[in-house]
Amino acid sequence: MQQSTRIVITGLGLTAPNGNTLSEYRQNLLDGVARLQNIEIRHMGQVHAGVCDFDPLKYQKRKELRNGTRAGSIAIYCAREAVADSGLDLDSLDKSRIGVYLGITEHGNVETENEIFNISQFNYDTKFWTHHHNPRTVANNPAGEVTMNLGITGPHYTIGAACAAGNAGLIQAAQMLMLGECDLALAGGISESIHTFGIFAGFKNQGALAVHEDPNKASRPFDQDRNGIVVSEGGCIYVVERLEDALARGATIYGEIAxxxxxxxxxxxxxxxxxxxxxxxxxxxxxxxxxxxxxxxxxxxxxxxxxxxxxxxxxxxxxxxxxxxxxxxxxxxxxxxxxxxxxxxxxxxxxxxxxxxxxxxxxxxxxxxxxxxxxxxxxxxxxxxxxxxxxxxxxxxxxxxxxxxxxxxxxxxxx
Structure with missing residues (x-):
């Protein structure tokens, strides 16, 4: 490992409940704009949630959306936006030297819950269970969907690190670049958690699910009257590379992973x-x-x-x-x-x-x-x-x- 190797961030793409670009997201953070809302969850009724409103058809076809997952769609959107932001032309690069490292908290619960609900309408006859279930629920799915969409043939995997996963994705990218296992990395974190009732039920039964008359005021860290978590979906993926490579192509550098x-x-x-x-x-x-x-x-x-x-x-x-x-x-x-x-x-x-x-x-x-x-x-x-x-x-x-x-x-x- 080259301990002296410096690793930098040269692009990012995101979707959050209050923004689909860094500039929109940042402005809303400065202006105090939250955009949380109430949604209906099976077996739960109304809950507070952070919902992303990006255009999934910007980078995917309708058939791909039907066959894939919400987490994969978020990941593809963020990865494509990150690449565009970085100024890279992926088709001019050796795609076998690009790694995809995405942090996740959990994956597959959404699809499994949905399939169980669907076959319950047909007396639990498994012939109504989708043949897409296995590729949708494998833990590497979001990163794998990114590689398929972008034609990347280098290493890909997800990092299951609970709610430390977003950091873990970036850390993994830095380590792989230092080891020489890849020359460019797409790294960050993805979540589709609002589409599973299990995570809401679990937090509710722990006494850790936020309740407030105004969903935009429900998430209140450090406040005396805080009463729990508002579950959200979202994603953020970064382009990460070695400093010498970023300088050689005149890249804009957001910051250095120190x-x-x-x-x-x-x-x-x-x-x-x-x-x-x-x-x-x-x-x-x-x-x-x-x-x-x-x-x-x-x-x-x-x-x-x-x-x-x-x-x-x-x-x-x-x-x-x-x-x-x-x-x-x-x-x-x-x-x-x-x-x-x-x-x-x-x-x-x-x-x-x-x-x-x-x-x-x-x-x-x-x-x-x-x-x-x-x-x-x-x-x-x-x-x-x-x-x-x-x-x-x-x-x-x-x-x-x-x-x-x-x-x-x-x-x-x-x-």
């Missing part, structure tokens, strides 16, 4: 461990050769569950306490919890800070929980912070998986 860590709590399936979360952030800093005070923005994972937010802020205080120029924010207050896509989407919302020097806020905080207080927590209004040099992106998940990813401003003077 450090990362993935670790495990090994204590509880649901309740986070702040000691392990703090350790994760510290190890990411160590890999990057940075100190806590070098970080300009910490984007929190906080999902608006009572204990989860407190545990994370305990870890943040432990690592960044006393860092007067480190701003702390949260993106789920706008888009809900996009599960496997969360980390990748939340990073995207902060990347423009390198250019405009503004930190987007956490919204819906009417009554800050004292247990979540932090001196530089950005609440309800954007913060004009001046120069932003680095972002630490937290993404944590069930079974105690933690991830921290550090992106720093690309400095041409340090080539």
């Amino acid at each position: 450090g990362w860590c993935i670790n495990s709590d090994a204590t509880d399936a649901v309740l986070p461990n702040p000691e392990r979360q703090a350790q994760c952030m510290r190890q990411a800093l160590a890999r990057a050769g940075m100190e806590p005070g070098d970080i300009s923005i910490v984007n929190t994972h906080a999902t608006a569950t009572k204990q989860g937010d407190i545990q994370e802020m305990t870890a943040v205080r432990e690592v960044f306490g006393g860092c007067e120029n480190t701003w702390v924010n949260n993106t789920k207050s706008f888009i809900g919890h996009a599960m496997g896509a969360a980390g990748a989407l939340e990073l995207a919302g902060n990347l423009p800070s390198f250019d405009d020097g503004v930190v987007h806020p956490t919204i819906n905080v009417d009554n800050l929980d004292p247990s979540c207080e932090f001196p530089t927590l950005v609440l309800n209004e954007p913060k004009k912070a001046g120069r932003i040099d680095s972002i630490l992106n937290n993404s944590f998940g069930m079974l105690g998986i933690n991830s921290a990813l550090i992106i720093k401003r690309y400095d041409a003077a340090t080539q």
Whole structure:
């Protein structure tokens, strides 16, 4: 492994409940626009959800949409948008040297639930079970659908990392590029979670599903009256490459992947461990050769569950306490919890800070929980912070998986 190899982001494509381009998404984060809504879920009735409104026919035919999956469609849209944003001509490249690494929380539940419901209408006769079920439900499906759509013949797989998966996809891409296993990577995270009633039922029975008269105010991390998660779909995929390759083609560089860590709590399936979360952030800093005070923005994972937010802020205080120029924010207050896509989407919302020097806020905080207080927590209004040099992106998940990813401003003077 070439430890000196520098890895950069040169393109991105996304779809979120409040935007289908980075510019639209970012503007809505600065303007306080959430766009969450109520939807009808089988066996559940009305629930709050984050729904994406992109055009799936932009890059797929109707038959492909019928045969494929919602997760695959989101992934294809994001991957195509990322490639277009990067300025790359894929047809001029060796597609066997392109890797696709997509983080997911879960995959296949949507299709299985739908098929069981369908055959229940026919006395459970399995001849009405679709022959597309197996390729739809294999765990590598979203990444595989991307390779088929773009004609990529290099490695592809999904990374099952619960809600740390968006970060994990980018980390995997950086590692594979450093190892020389690929020359270009499409990486990030994808979620179709709002199309399965099981995930809503599970959170509801845990007492962790948000309820509010206004769906746009239901996701309220750090607020004293928070009462749970708003489940969302979405996706964000990045073009990731070695710095020398990006410079050789004159690419625009969004930022440099400077450090990362993935670790495990090994204590509880649901309740986070702040000691392990703090350790994760510290190890990411160590890999990057940075100190806590070098970080300009910490984007929190906080999902608006009572204990989860407190545990994370305990870890943040432990690592960044006393860092007067480190701003702390949260993106789920706008888009809900996009599960496997969360980390990748939340990073995207902060990347423009390198250019405009503004930190987007956490919204819906009417009554800050004292247990979540932090001196530089950005609440309800954007913060004009001046120069932003680095972002630490937290993404944590069930079974105690933690991830921290550090992106720093690309400095041409340090080539």
